[in-house]
Amino acid sequence: MATPARRTLQSFPITPGSAAVTGFAGLLALACLLGGSFPGFFWLAVIAATSAIIGNRKAKRAAELYRIRTLRSTEIARYHAMAPTEFEHAIAFLCQRDGCSNVQVVGGAGDLGADVIATTPDGRRIVIQCKRYGPTTKVGSPDMQRFGGTCWSVHRAHVAAVVTTSVFTKPAANYGVQHGIRLIDVSALGGWATRTGPAPWM
Structure with a gap:
């Protein structure tokens, strides 16, 4: 691969x-x-x-x-209009803006679930999967399971997060909670982008 x-x-x-x-x-x-x-x-x-x-x-x-x-970066409407690759770069920029270093966009064929990898301000390795979905498409449990199967064992994450412009299904949310994956839905993304809410590593 x-x-x-x-x-x-x-x-x-x-x-x-x-x-x-x-x-x-x-x-x-x-x-x-x-x-x-x-x-x-x-x-x-x-x-x-x-x-x-x-x-x-x-x-x-x-x-x-x-x-x-x-x-x-604080204008949440822009994220909804982005192509998936643009969205990955936008999330990477948010990481850099808020103090992360070694920020890399790694999404693409063979990415094994990781789209953005960075080092948080306190030195932890964060691995992010980006889901630029429309309002009628939810992040489902299969999406979470694929990411959960690689974020810790393959990418060696200290912090793992899925960031989306949509929301999570209940089974997906349950999977994230059970496996320690941070869930950043459209509301949480808005808070992060506008600095009225926490970043995924906080």
Whole structure:
């Protein structure tokens, strides 16, 4: 069975321009080490300044994109309009937004039930299955059993959760409770997204 490609979520800079300033200082130091000849120093200084400006602009742009994505992450209606793969990435972003590290989207053929894997802020391994279902399709007991068969033994989860834009059937909910799987239905997802409710690992 093919192993799904692991896509690590990009981390956005929180302090724009810090990397650019470091690069600027590094190039200036290099110029000094080269002997301080005026022409060489001048052009290295120009390059350093240009690099710092470009780097600062890129950092600001990335920070602005992160800010916009964070605002959009609180709009629960967006999750209902997403394709399944988009939903997986959206859930991964929520994990990153709320302090998780090593966030990976692993859903796809051969994923063995895991769609998102991350390390929680307190160091635990969380494995999430994402179910982007319509309002008339519920997460059933077979869905839960397939995930329950791999989340602990295969993926070595410390925390296992199923996140859906719908709800769970009663047998599915019972299975989750019996096997320690966190159930995040559309209501709980709304709370997580808007920060009025807990994240799945809390």
